[in-house]
Amino acid sequence: MxxxxxxxxxxxxxxxxxxxxxxxxxxxxxxxxxxxxxxxxxxxxxxxxxxxxxxxxGAPVPRARGGGVANACAAAPFGQRPRPSWLAPSLAQASPSPSVDLPDDLRRMRALARGRGQDGRCHGGAALFYRQAALMAAYEDDLPFHGSFVSYYPTYEDLPDAVLRGYFTWRALFRTGELPRAPLTFVFIHAYELICGVGAAPGAATLHELGRLFEGYGQAAEGAALGRYLPRWMRDYAVYHELSAADVRAALTPEASGSVTGEGRGLLSSVSVLARAQSALLAQERGGRPVGWDDVARAQDAVAPDRALPSRNDLVRALDAASTYHILRSRAMRLHGDVLADVLPAVFARLVDHCRVRRRTNLVEGLFGAPVTHPYLMFSAAVFWEAARHPDARVSLPSGEVFACQDGRWTLRRPCEAHAPSRKLGAVLHAVDVALRERTGDLPALKPRATPKFVQRIIEDEMDACLSRRTAARAAWVTIDRGALGRIRASAGRTREALLTDEEREEGPSRPVVATAFAPSALGNEPSPAVASEAAFGPAALGTTSRPAAPEGGAVALSPTQRRIVGALLRQPPDDDALCELAREGVVMSLELDTINEAFLDVVGDTVVAFDDDAPRLVEDYVDEVRELLS
Known part of the structure; x- marks a missing residue:
């Protein structure tokens, strides 16, 4: 041997x-x-x-597009496609079921197959599947299948008769809006039909049906394989048919549309935002000092829309998503978010300018690598037949990815080479957090990480400049507490009264005091002025107390608008809706309340309206007196 x-x-x-x-x-x-x-x-x-x-x-064997086992399997017909050593040529397991009679339509579909090869697969591959799907596009059956069935790359020819009839029964129910339980093989076959343009109008309608499959069956535990493949096929479908982002949003749920377009999530979308911000910064004229964020913001209207500067919030979110240190989750962001919203864009702008002057590679490419283009196979690992060559096209996604088709071959351009967040950018954001905590002192200190000296210097300069600007702005603020004006007047009145002698009190006022009261008119509800005599506020009325008595008739000098305000405040609880209505009518509430306090100050001797949490309220001690004076 x-x-x-x-x-x-x-x-x-x-x-x-x-x-x-x-x-x-x-x-x-x-x-x-x-x-x-x-x-x-x-x-x-x-x-x-x-x-x-x-x-x-049989039919000639087409050349597989792209590379890898999945691409070759997707491009070649099933009877002729290569298979990896770990994958069986065919695996079909079905629950035992009695033989069933096939309707004539299914017999005609079976007749399209020319024969089977040594591996048990039917000759014809994806082309045969497309012909059979087109023939059975409107077919419906009424024999449900309740067993289990598993098959790799399933087609109609892989389904036994009972399972085949069960598939068309399930498909009829799914098209009516139901989500009946079914083997995952059924869902894959229907996805292949939709991708090939069978069973729904090409465009957003088909994308909506694919979304229903994903929402109904891809979220379950047994649908893990569907959850891996279907989002990519949905994106490929939107690109292949050149659907707009608006069409994708209209056809899918927000979560599914985000996974298809890559909009607002993921590394590629964040790198695209950073690259757009960098382009906008580099497009500005430089005048001897580093380009700042505010410098570009003032010229933003002159920048082309596709290169416009993103907002500060969008930039901060992109920096957080593209780095290994998530500063949005930091306690510093919760306490000093306004400071970080100023410092982070400024540091980004300084780093962009530093790389422009001292580096051959710009900042974004230095962190994430240059954009890369590679061949792309549409609907990889799916049964897809292209009846005609796709015309030349170029489709850009919100994520920054660009698909291009030339001579029937697709390529994909990614915004960067990286597939993971940047550690270098994470170190920069961590250093910003450390510097902010050191200067504010209201948060626990973080252990510094190793960062280049020029980066540390830029962060410290921008942090100190931002905090200095805020300190100077706070010093220039003037705050007026309008609620304190009445208290000041009341205190001045009491001081004046205490300084008067008995002779000065007996002399009374040097000039007549006239108060205008409003009484109902005989012609209707129009108020008419009435003049109160001097005797109402004479020495006899003052007596020996420091608080003036109410005028004869119980009236104070208030306008109709002021009476409406006081009336709303007298209600329990105060009628804030009425006050808001007055504000909408153009009434300056602060001025009217000052006038009301001045009017009652001469009668009550104190402020009757004060502010409680920025809301006007009657002082509780004077509520009865105010109601009596207005009666």
Whole structure:
């Protein structure tokens, strides 16, 4: 016995029997794991002769597009596509079911197949599937299938008769809006139909149906495979048919549309925002000092829309998503978010300018790599038949990815080479957080990380400049407490009264005091002025107390608007809606309340309206007096 055969037998004896079995066709067969060179050469010749015979009797084998097993499987017909060593040529397991009669429509569909190969697959591949799907586009059945069925790359020819009728029964119910329970194989076959343009109008309507499949079956535990493939196929469908972002949003839920367009999430979208901000900064004229964010913001209207400067909030969110340090989750952002919203864009602008002057590579490419373009296979790992070559096209996604088709071949341009957030950018954001905590002192200090000296200097300069601007702005603020004006007047009145002598009090006022009261008119509800005599406020009325008595008739000098304000404040609880209505009518509430306090100050001797949490309220001690004076 040759030495090679002896070694093989020794190895096989040490392996478990199950490890010497592979799945081949619909049944299990023993097959040696290790082979000699002569055995491999013999198997290769047998395979070549079988392929030649099959190619002569069937359709020509197309060249697989792209690279990898999944791409080759998607491009070549099922009977001829290559398969990895770990994947069985066919795996179909169905629950036992009695034989059923096929309707004539299904028999005609079966007749389109020309025969089966040695691996059990039907000749024709994706082209046959497309022809059969087009023939059965409107077919419906009424024989549900309640068993289980599993198949790799399933087509109609892989389904037994009972399972096939169950599929068309399930599809009829799904088209009516129901989500009946079904094997995952059914969902994949229907997805292939929709991708090939069968069963729904091409465009947003088909994308909506794919979204229903994803929402109904991709979220379940058994739909993990569907959740991996279907979002990519949905994106490919939107690109292939050149759907706009608005069409995608209208056809899908917000979560699904975000995964299709890449808008507002993910590394690529964040890098696109940073690259757009960098382009806008570099497009500005430089006047001897580093370009700042505010400098570009003033010229933003003159920038082209596709290169316009993003907002500060968008930039901060992009910096957070593209870095390993998430500053949006930091306590510093919750307490000093306004400071960080100023410092982070300023630091970004300084770093962009530094790389422009001192580096050959710009900031974004230095952090994430340059944009990269590579071939792309549409609907990879799906059964897809392209009836006609796609015209040349160029489609840009909100994520920054650009798909281009030329001579029927697709390419994908990504905004960057990186597939993970940047550690260098994370170190910069961490250093900003450290510098802010050191200067404010109201948060626990963070342990500094290693950062270049020029980066640390830029961060410290921008942080100090921002805090200095805010300190100067606060020093220039003037705050007027209008609620304190009445208290000041009341205090001045009491001081004046305390300084008067008895003789000065007996002399009374040096000039007559006239108060205008409003009484109902005989002609209706129009108020008419009435003049109160001097005796109402004379010395006899003052007596020996420091508080003036109410005028005769119980009236104070208030306008109709002021009476409405006081009336609203007298209600329990105060009628804030009425006050808001007055404000909408153009009434300056602060001025009217000052006038009301002045009017009652001469009668009550104190402020009757004060502010409670920025809302005007009557002082509780004077509510009864105010109601009596207005009666």
């Amino acid at each position: 040759p030495r090679a055969d002896e070694l093989i037998q020794q190895l096989m004896a040490n392996l478990r029997p199950a490890q010497a079995e592979v799945l081949r066709g619909p049944t299990y067969q023993d097959e040696p794991i290790l082979r000699t060179g002569r055995q491999l050469l013999k198997a290769s010749r047998e395979r070549a002769s079988w392929d030649a015979a099959r190619g002569a009797g």
